[in-house]
Amino acid sequence: MLFLIAASLFVGTGGAFGAWALLKLIAIATNIFWFGRFSASPALITDSSIGFGVAIIPVIGSLIIGLMARFGSDKIRGHGIPEAIEAILYGESRLSPKVAFLKPLSSAISIGSGGPFGAEGPIIMTGGAIGSLFAQCFHLSAAERKTLLVAGAAAGMTAIFGTPVAAILLAVEVLLFEWKPRSFVPVVVAALVSLAWRPLLVGSxxxxxxxxxxxxGWLVMVGAAGIGLLVGLEAVLLSTLLYRIEDQFHRxxxxxxxxxxxxxxVVGVGGLIDAHVLGAGYQSIQDLLNGSLxxxxxxxxxxxxxxxxLVALGSGTSGGVxxxxLILGGACASLVGLAVGANPGFCAMLGMAGILSGAMRAPLTGAVFAAELTGHFDSLPAAFAASVCAYAVSVLIMRRxxxxxxxxxxGRHILQEYSVDPFDFLQAGQIMTAKPEMLSGSTTIxxxxxxxxxxxxHRSYPVTNDDGRLLGLVSRSDVLRWQVENAPRDSALSDVVSDASQPFAAPQAPVGVVADLMVETGVGRIPIVDPSTSRVIGILSRHDLLKARRIGVEAERARSR
Incomplete structure (x- = not known):
């Protein structure tokens, strides 16, 4: 953990500068595409007077992205976070330098040419690539690479949005798939390092x-819960439509x-209808919160x-979600606020919290993200009401x-629910087979x-002396070896077995420790020895390990008074 904390200082810095570079690239692309100038100054697409060119520029940008994905790396396609999850769970947290370079560049071209995306997905992928590459330079394990990959992702998100707590929660709820000091502490360090760099690079x-x-007031909470239910349904609808559109592209x-x-x-036609739908839309988010639209x-x-x-993302281009x-949830809730006479800006904030929670299955991230983005931490209770209601609607209706x-x-199903592994809290004595069959040390070969x-x-049996103390283990492979080698048939087992290398465990040992012992030694039946008497009191086999799973299932399903 201490080594990873030290590494996260560099990864957090890399994530912060990666975010700064991405924002500059987006500004440069926006100025080139819409204003015909090379500048890194912030620019709004809505200020452009290009006329019907609005329908052409997004197509040009998307053609460039298609070429980059075809001849560069197809890993740049999509919104970044699923690709990061897949790299963590199935790719040993290895990301290539090509992805670290092409992902922010392609996303900048996509957003700068009018793509209706945000910078968060790309920076999560880019920051993750920085952390993964740093880990690969030091030949770290897959688990350690995962920690630094997620640390880089959290650092990048913190630098973009100035939301360190939400970035940490996103890491826990979406990316880490564990809650361990080895991973949690370095992620926090990287996010805080990035936050320290942010005033110099992005702003404060x-x-x-x-x-x-x-x-x-109770009316505020009830209203927040109602908005959460509504935007939860919106999140389900958007997710369903997105993948149906993606299916049509595949055909x-x-x-x-x-x-x-x-x-x-389609993006260009939408831009002709209203230019506010183009680009990242951060100004639109601000206007929704101000209630000025x-x-x-x-x-x-x-x-x-x-x-x-939906159409742009379903086409496989590069951009974030x-x-x-935030815009879609905020707009929906703002319309509700305008209809009932409530504060549209406050309703928009609650809608933003709710839709992030419902779509991404990250209720803590959704609520805290909305509070950190706006600086209204006193609105956290209402944000949580909206977030949790949207989350409940999503998990009841949508499978993933x-x-x-x-x-x-x-073909890879991922469960986002956290629970304690039964192997970690059950003890060997709870699932072992008690009073197992044993062979006496005086038995001959x-x-x-x-x-x-x-x-x-069974395939193996423990061998004990007259007092029931463990001498060793005899297996079918031992018997075959004795037959091949023509071992003396009158030799006693006590003379040919040894407890020097024989694995065993105490009844208080966690089942996970015994399972690890099986993996390390290749022995499928571990004797359980009473530490006070040194006598064999049970045996724990691979089949016994399934009892731990059965206990967990029964705890979920068996109902009783």
Missing amino acids: GPLFPFHGVPVT LPIHWMWWPALGAI ATRVVFALFVVKAVVW LAPL SILTEKISRR GETIAFFGSTAK
Whole structure:
């Protein structure tokens, strides 16, 4: 853990500078595509006066991305987080330098040319690649690479949004698939290091501050819960539509390299309807929170943004999901606020918390992310009400999240629920077979060969002396070896077995420790020895390990008074 903490200082710095570079690349691409100038200064697509060129520029950008994915790396396709999850669980947390370079570049081109995406998915992939590459340089284990990959992802997200707590929670809820000091502490260190760099690289303070937030009263909580239920349904609908659209692209009789350009045609048409739907839309998020958008524009964000985002993402181009989800959830909740006479900005914040929770199955991240983005930590109770209600709707209706559904379509199902491993809290004495059959040390080799050839039920048996103390273990392989070597048939087992290398365990040992012992030694039946008397009191076999699973299943299903 201490080594990984030291490494996370460098990974956190790398994630912060990676985020800075990504933002600069997006600004450069935006200026080139929409204003015809080379500049890294922030620019809004809505300020462009390019006319019907709005319909063409997204197509040009998507053609470039298709070429980069075809001849560079197809890992740049998609929204980044599913690819990071897949690399963690199935790729030993190895990401290539090519991905670290091409992912931010392709995402900058996509967003800069009008793609309706955010920078968070790409920076999670980019920061993760920085952490993975750092780990690979030092020849670390897969578990250690995972820690640094996630540390880099959290650092990148912190630098972009200034939300260290939400980045840490996202790491825990979505990426780490564990809660261990070895992984949690370095991730926190990397996020805090990135936060320290942020004022110098990106800026300080909440990314989307706004005023006028009511935070108390039962009516606020009830309203927040209602918004959560609504945007939870919206998250389910968006996820369903996204993958149905993706299925339609897969049926096209042309190479996937051209799909982003086809999707960009819809993006261009959406831009002609309302230019607010183009690009990352951070200004639109701010306007939603301020409540300064006309109802027509809010409705356009709600409908047109959803259409262009779903089609573009379904086409396999490069871009993130967090910012579009914030806009869509915020627009939906803002319309509700306008309809009932509530504060539309506060409703938008609750909608943002809820839709992130419902779509990504990350309720803690959704609530805290909304509070950190706006600086309204006093609104956390209401944000949690919206977030948890949206989460409940999502898990009751949708089998998988918008992130894991993509991976499941490749034949890999991922469960995002955390629970304690029964192997870690059950003890060997609870699942062992008590009073096992044993062989006496005075038994001869000839008698043992006859026993294994006739009545033996197991592959191995413990050998004990007259006091029941363990002498060793005799297996079928030992019997075969004695037959091949013509060992003296009158030799006693006590003379040919040894307890020097014989694995055994105490009844208080965690089942996981015994399972690890089986893996390390190759012995499938471990004697359980009473430490006070040194006598064999049981045996734990591979079959006994399944009892731990059965105990867990019974705890879930068996109901009693």
